[in-house]
Amino acid sequence: MSATSASTANPRPLDLASTPQVPLTRLAKVEYRKALDTRAGRWFIAAILLLVVAVEVIYAFAAGDDQKNFQDFLQVPGAVLGYFLPIIAIMLVTSEASQRNGLVTFTLEPRRSRVVLAKFLAGLGLAVSVMVLGLVLAVLGTLFGIVTGGSPSWSLDTGIVVNAIVLANVIGVFVGFALAMLIMNTPAAIVGYFVYSFILPTAVGILRALSDGFDKIAPWIEFNTAQTPLISGDFSPTGEQWAQIATSGFIWLIVPLAIGIWRLLRIEFK
Amino acid sequence: MITVESLTRRYGAFTAVDDVSFVCQPGRVTGFLGPNGAGKTTTMRVMVGLTQPTSGRVTIGGHRYADIPNPGRHVGVLLDASAQHAGRTGREILTIGAETMGLPKSRVDEMLRMVSLDDREAKRRLKNYSLGMKQRLGIAHALLGDPSVLILDEPANGLDPAGIRWMRGLLKDYADRGGTVLLSSHLLHEVEQIADEMILIGRGRIVASGTKEQLLAGTETKAAHVTALDNDLLAKALQAKGVTVAAAGTGLRAECAPVEVGRVAAEQAIVLTDLRSAGGGLEDLFLSLTEDTQREAPAQTPSAPATAEGTAR
Numbered sequence: 280m281s282a283t284s285a286s287t288a289n290p291r292p293l294d295l296a297s298t299p300q301v302p303l304t305r306l307a308k309v310e311y312r313k314a315l316d317t318r319a320g321r322w323f324i325a326a327i328l329l330l331v332v333a334v335e336v337i338y339a340f341a342a343g344d345d346q347k348n349f350q351d352f353l354q355v356p357g358a359v360l361g362y363f364l365p366i367i368a369i370m371l372v373t374s375e376a377s378q379r380n381g382l383v384t385f386t387l388e389p390r391r392s393r394v395v396l397a398k399f400l401a402g403l404g405l406a407v408s409v410m411v412l413g414l415v416l417a418v419l420g421t422l423f424g425i426v427t428g429g430s431p432s433w434s435l436d437t438g439i440v441v442n443a444i445v446l447a448n449v450i451g452v453f454v455g456f457a458l459a460m461l462i463m464n465t466p467a468a469i470v471g472y473f474v475y476s477f478i479l480p481t482a483v484g485i486l487r488a489l490s491d492g493f494d495k496i497a498p499w500i501e502f503n504t505a506q507t508p509l510i511s512g513d514f515s516p517t518g519e520q521w522a523q524i525a526t527s528g529f530i531w532l533i534v535p536l537a538i539g540i541w542r543l544l545r546i547e548f549k
Numbered sequence: 550m551i552t553v554e555s556l557t558r559r560y561g562a563f564t565a566v567d568d569v570s571f572v573c574q575p576g577r578v579t580g581f582l583g584p585n586g587a588g589k590t591t592t593m594r595v596m597v598g599l600t601q602p603t604s605g606r607v608t609i610g611g612h613r614y615a616d617i618p619n620p621g622r623h624v625g626v627l628l629d630a631s632a633q634h635a636g637r638t639g640r641e642i643l644t645i646g647a648e649t650m651g652l653p654k655s656r657v658d659e660m661l662r663m664v665s666l667d668d669r670e671a672k673r674r675l676k677n678y679s680l681g682m683k684q685r686l687g688i689a690h691a692l693l694g695d696p697s698v699l700i701l702d703e704p705a706n707g708l709d710p711a712g713i714r715w716m717r718g719l720l721k722d723y724a725d726r727g728g729t730v731l732l733s734s735h736l737l738h739e740v741e742q743i744a745d746e747m748i749l750i751g752r753g754r755i756v757a758s759g760t761k762e763q764l765l766a767g768t769e770t771k772a773a774h775v776t777a778l779d780n781d782l783l784a785k786a787l788q789a790k791g792v793t794v795a796a797a798g799t800g801l802r803a804e805c806a807p808v809e810v811g812r813v814a815a816e817q818a819i820v821l822t823d824l825r826s827a828g829g830g831l832e833d834l835f836l837s838l839t840e841d842t843q844r845e846a847p848a849q850t851p852s853a854p855a856t857a858e859g860t861a862r
Contacts, residue, residue, distance in 0.1 A: 293610030293611065293617065293697065293698075295617060295618060295623075298619040298623065299618055301618070301649060301650070305649070305651065308648070309649050312645065313645060316637060316641050316645075317637055318636055374634060378634040378635060380633050380634045382599065382629060382632040383633065383690070385598075385599060386599065386620070386626050387620065387621045387649045388620075389598040389614055389615040389617075547594075547599065547600055548599055
């Protein structure tokens with residue numbers, strides 16, 4: 280074959296001491312930036328926030344005056360973000376394959392698990408940023424509610440903040456990550472997410488109405504159904520409901536996330 | 550330096566890279582030459598850890614790529630200039646790279662200047678870039694971290710003649726300063742002018758390697774194209790020596806080594822205006838070595854590379 284003398288050649292080692300590993304925080308900062316530096320990313324987030332504003336204004340006019348408390352206005356961004364934050368997570372992951380910049384991302388950091396972690400951190404960071412903006416918009420909505428005749432109470436249930444807003448949205452973001460890593464294609468993952476979050480619970484709802492037996496087991500095996508107590512009622516699931524969240528979450532979040540990560544670590548970015 | 554040791558990569562029954570070994574030395578430009586689908590890209594992808602080898606290994610400066618912390622500071626990589634988010638501006642793409650590697654923002658401006666992308670172009674989105682501009686940006690990205698090793702897959706693809714000359718100078722300079730350069734191409738002339746050392750690959754296997762002189766040693770040219778002030782006189786003189794001569798273009802094609810033609814011309818005091826060996830020398834070698842790996846039937850090969858070359862220039 281070729282005139283190779285690999286073993287005898289002078290290895291001329293690279294001096295690695297001069298370059299420490301890229302810190303995880305820096306990778307996460309870069310991923311955060313990557314979510315916002317394209318028109319698609321920026322406008323998507325702007326659109327979510329505009330939607331929140333629109334719904335707050337409509338709510339201020341439509342709701343009864345006794346339902347114009349801060350907590351009521353806070354549920355608006357909570358619900359809107361719940362549907363759209365996972366898509367931010369999806370785009371954060373799938374663009375590496377569909378826009379093919381994964382070639383560069385995973386060349387600059389070949390330890391892929393660190394890129395995955397960085398994306399999780401960036402996704403959480405984005406979710407928190409958008410939630411804080413949602414909170415600000417809820418305050419403005421409540422003030423606007425005063426204009427339209429409300430005399431709001433500013434008190435907040437910890438349940439709504441911790442469970443309905445933070446926990447439910449964080450779960451949503453990770454469902455997005457799991458789907459994105461499993462499917463690795465932007466439109467397909469978004470469709471997959473809407474099937475999971477709209478069609479699946481509707482189908483389960485119909486089956487529950489038809490069968491008593493299924494009605495009992497549904498919250499144990501269907502994640503959306505199990506999360507209902509998180510985002511409605513008094514926002515405080517009972518012990519049994521927490522157990523349902525845990526079991527259905529294992530099926531619909533932990534398992535897909537684990538398979539998704541496994542896949543991302545091995546996939547050949549072309 | 551890059552060391553490839555018995556590298557094999559199979560995809561099911563298909564062997565993309567078959568027991569490939571070679572070394573790229575620092576201070577030299579190594580050309581990696583082969584027809585499309587010969588395994589060049591797969592080999593380069595394994596080098597930077599994007600593809601796992603079936604067997605064998607690659608080390609860069611004695612390390613596996615995946616073991617190099619902040620590898621962008623040591624190894625500059627350009628595998629596909631289009632493999633970037635189409636919605637990002639050129640400047641943003643470099644900024645992301647610089648931020649990942651921990652480089653100052655000023656480095657981005659330096660690199661943009663080096664590859665002659667002006668402010669307006671740097672603000673354009675990648676989808677509005679021509680292939681040549683993408684290549685320039687890709688080269689800027691590869692050089693961002695001031696690496697000591699460069700791995701470039703078809704970097705001249707899409708560059709105009711001035712761009713190719715610029716890149717040639719850039720890479721020569723880089724190697725003269727002690728850098729290791731590996732660049733691939735399917736166009737012989739591109740590599741011939743720039744590479745100190747050449748690795749020829751066909752259907753996943755290395756078919757030849759060495760310097761241009763080493764590769765040509767052993768292959769003798771048996772035909773020459775010649776033009777003289779008096780072609781008829783030269784033709785007669787050559788025929789008198791038993792050389793078969795035929796008219797070709799404005800001159801003659803003589804079935805002998807160019808040196809023989811020169812000798813005859815000198816003896817007969819015939820003024821030559823042009824003399825060169827017929828057949829590209831290296832090109833013939835390249836085609837014959839990769840013949841069984843070519844997609845085109847051998848009979849068609851003379852025209853196929855000529856057009857490919859024509860469009861690339």
